[in-house]
Amino acid sequence: MMASSYNAKDEDGHHPGSVGSGGPGAVKSKKPDNTAFKQQRLPAWQPILTAGTVLPAFFMIGLIFIPIGIGLLVTSNNIKEFEVRAVAIATSYCVIRALCSYTAPRTKDFSNVFMYYGLSNFYQNHRRYVKSRDDSQLNGDKSSLLNPSKECEPYRTSDKKSIAPCGAIANSLFNDTLELFYIHPNGSRIAIHLVKTGIAWWTDKHVKFRNPGENNNNLSIVFQDTSKPVNWRKPVYELDPSDPDNNGFINEDFIVWMRTAALPTFRKLYRIIQKKKDNMTPTLPPGNYSLEVIYNYPVRSFDGRKRMILSTISWMGGKNPFLGIAYITVGSVCFFLGVVLLIIHHKYGNRNNNADIPN
């Protein structure tokens, strides 16, 4: 038995401690390489949470965040916003000219003023709604024009012809018309020029949405085998006949609407009131204004609400005090926590050094 165990050892060829370069047929040593990688000795940075790193970090964060928050809050407060809630009208499909007079206290503001329409309780982020569109068709693909994707159901075909543009998003296009008039002290109404281009993303207008038929300006021929969406009054090639660059799929109001909102309360850019060429006259001088709305869009059935917003813009976007307040709060909490931890470290921090590890 003992002899056989020696034979087994020879057959295995394992010679612990002996050099592997024997005669012919010597077996390679199974010892793993003594490199830093394989022996887990790689040089490394080992950060630990000491008082010297954590406390200064807390104070630094506090000291950085509070001024940022104050800056954001001040910027937000400087943005002027004016909101008009839509008055509830009894009927939904009737065209009513609503005349409202408002005294807009426009202080002297020399920048562009943006006019938005806002909707509430309108779930543009519903899953079935979001996927109900055909991006190929909107990109001008000829085959998708006549054969839209199945996602558009049930707004895919009507009268045995395919709908262009198909889908529920396109079907629910916002179609109220808003007009703004300045009431001059002498009684005359001056229409304020509202710019309707430049309201959609550049990438949307020039890459994502393309009219089919390449550069054919006669869109009625291009769309001849399609029908308009069910809830529209006019077909898509009549959205803005006066401007061929704003007609068909590349109509900017349409593009803005197709960019679905993330939350049930949202605003979408409607028009831009450009600032005056000379930077001396305010864009909207103080005085009385009149807003004329043509109500086409029915929202009462789902308890939705409409509003119109006039707002200026800053480097941080629209008026939103949240970030400013949040930064100030987090900065102060951080600073306060730093102070508390400093006290705790002062009182108990010696436990790490004094209490020796029992050996």
Place this chain on the structure above:
Amino acid sequence: MKLIGATAIEDKLQDGVAQTIEQLTKAEIKIWVLTGDKQETAENIGYSCNLLREEMNEVFFVAANSPEEVRQELRDARLKMLPDTEEDKFLIPETILGDTPKVVEDENVNGDYGLVINGHSLAFALESNMELEFLRTACMCRTVICCRVTPLQKAQVVELVKKYKKAVTLAIGDGANDVSMIKAAHIGVGISGQEGMQAVLSSDFSFAQFRFLQRLLLVHGRWSYLRMCKFLRYFFYKNFTFTFVHFWYAFFCGFSAQTVYDEGFITLYNLVYTALPVLGMSLFDQDVNAGWSLEYPQLYVPGQLSQYFSKRAFVMCALHSWYSSLVLFFVPYAATYDTARDDGKDGADYQSFALITQTCLTVTVCVQLGLDLSYWTVVNHLFVWGSLGMFFILTFTMYTDGLFQLRPSSFAFIGTARNCLNQPNVWLTVALTAILCVLPVAAYRFFYSQISPTINDKVQYRPAPRPRRTRLTRRSTRRSGYAFSHAHGYGDLVTSGRFLRRHAPARSMGLISTGRSPGFKPTGRSAGYSPVGREQNPKQKVEPTSLQMFRAVKDTSF
């Protein structure tokens, strides 16, 4: 009579055995010795390895010839250690108690005791009506040495401990007679060397010297546990956070199951953006380097108590995720509520919101990983920053014009990255969410490291140790290392058939064929040459005594 000469057989232990055993005992690992040597040899080995000590209160010897005597001796030993267990009726066989076997809990005794039991008595003690008694008495002792043990009995002892104690067992041996024990234990370690390769072939780990066990357990075992727990905790955290955000969004999208993120992001999140960093952490992380791990065996205890990943740890992780998901949804929600971009155009659309939330999430989980990682090697840096970079690269790539033209329906997010990520608003939101998610964790950890620092914290605050040579000298003991061979061997045990299992055939092959203890070698290996003729390395000592170890687990919350 004329004295012609004298022969002596030297059977020294390997280098570093005593020191290894000492370190492992400090790591709260209980060590039992199961050897085929006779009692005197085993005792001397015990004293030389520091398992048995002069300062011990008492060492009990159980060497009886009948079951009743064995039971009496075990009972006497137990009563001497814990006098107030007189009334305990512990002798109920497990069948009466139902299907789940009773668990023998650890009991605290005052003083150090040792137990030496020989194979004959062990055969009686391992019977089903006495095994609990034996186990209970043995667990009260600091050291248990079983001598004259057959290979089958070794396996039986291991199985007894596995069955009735909530402990992980490790068996280490080097000979063919240790194979059954190695296979029976949770972890089997084979020592390759003089006895051939049988033990190595049947083991989970194998190395050449007993003292490597220290490194295996205290360094690599500990790191492995730590890495596994950190990996699990972080993995649950990042996925729960990712998912809970959808729960909050449901309230604002009409409960229509609309995803907050882009579908491409959902696919790539676990695959590309967060896979490699956590993999790097689970491969390279070390909280305490190897030198300190060996120097402070107490660092091993958290693994025994399952402190790093338990039900409580999981619940804390879930709570943390819940809080993070709240921040990760409501901060972008409030920051984009009813707002526009800095040129007046739409900034609160679904695609921008998705991108903002995605960016916040990726940056936050990345920063959280940075907080968890305690050992930043080059590979970790590459993985972490590379993954974050990949997120931005892939996001921009997926939202380019070219891919949109290719498949408009799949890449519908075109232009979002360019239009959204150039807003200072967005980056301020990202910074805010990251800080808000990570700050409580950092504060909590720092707070606890100040108030009640663990051993890890204390060791981490020390500077790196100088490399030290391991001490090779044994502790001095008044006992001399000799034994007389005047006690009779275990032939009686063999012929009695007591050690055989009830259901095994009467003739078991191979168990008794050696009949010799592994400590007794007929050929003079210690003389410095092997029968094969090669000069041996004089440092390569004969194999040590077979040892079995088990860890005592104190946590009863399982």
